[in-house]
Amino acid sequence: MTTIHPTAVIDPSSTIEDGAMIGASCFIGPNVIIGAGTKLFNHVTVQSDTTIGNDNKIYPFCVIGGDPQDKKYNGEQTTLEIGNGNEIREHVTIHRGTTNGGGKTIVGNSNLLMVASHVAHDCFLGNDLVIANQVMLAGHITVEDCATIGGGAGINQFARIGRCSYIGGLARITRDVPPYMIVEGTPAEVRGVNVVAMSRRGYPELQIHAMKEAHRRLYRDNGGALSQKVEQLLHEFGDMIPIQRLCDAIAASTAGRHGRSNEKIKQ
Secondary structure, eight states: OOEEOTTOEEOTTOEEOTTOEEOTTOEEOSSEEEOTTOEEOTTOEEOSSEEEOSSOEEOTTOEEEEOOOOTTOOSOOOEEEEOSSOEEOTTOEEEOOOGGGTSEEEEOSSOEEOTTOEEOTTOEEOSSOEEOTTOEEOTTOEEOTTOEEOTTOEEOTTOEEOTTOEEOTTOEEOSOBOTTEEEETTTTEEEEEOHHHHHHTTOOHHHHHHHHHHHIIIIISOSSOHHHHHHHHHHHHTTSHHHHHHHHHHHHHHHEETTEEEEEEOO
């Protein structure tokens, strides 16, 4: 049964599916869909043009589907899509996309967004992410599956955060973060391999060893061109999907502007 508190304000163009719960003093604007089993606790705002899937928990004082913070935005109809099973804690803000960035912001499934984290316009968030308190994601950022971002980290627009990577708290990220790596500091640097995440996700020991070897060659050994190191890694370990992903990410970052693969490709 759907439960809607009498103090909630819901635009007639929006849809609340069976089994959802809308708490006290929530506001749901036009063209919003709230999926089955999703709970909006008190004082949640869903501004407009947002689809929220099933079994999400959205805590007080979140603002979801707000207008993008972009001076070029001029009221165009853009969207936000949120998947299933996410936990979005107090004071989180997630903005809709812009026409310049494809028109939509996307949040996947089974993510934890902690208190006061911010997801800006045109971001693409994958699945099984942990984004800690007060993390700041600028526009056009991609966060791949199973990444963890520590509290207070700031991520530059157009950056890509690789699969199973770990970003330490208060890090300043100006470039892409390679998959499977630990990145810390201001400015951030690659510190090691995220062995814990790889082990928990079931990667075999042989692949973890290969990733450690890749880290040593790419980020510790002096001398030699990066392209040659990548080529050699692919020659030796190219049958391993994690090594393929790492090498592909490095090539994409090198091709992008300022080490950000989502930004315009160099001419």
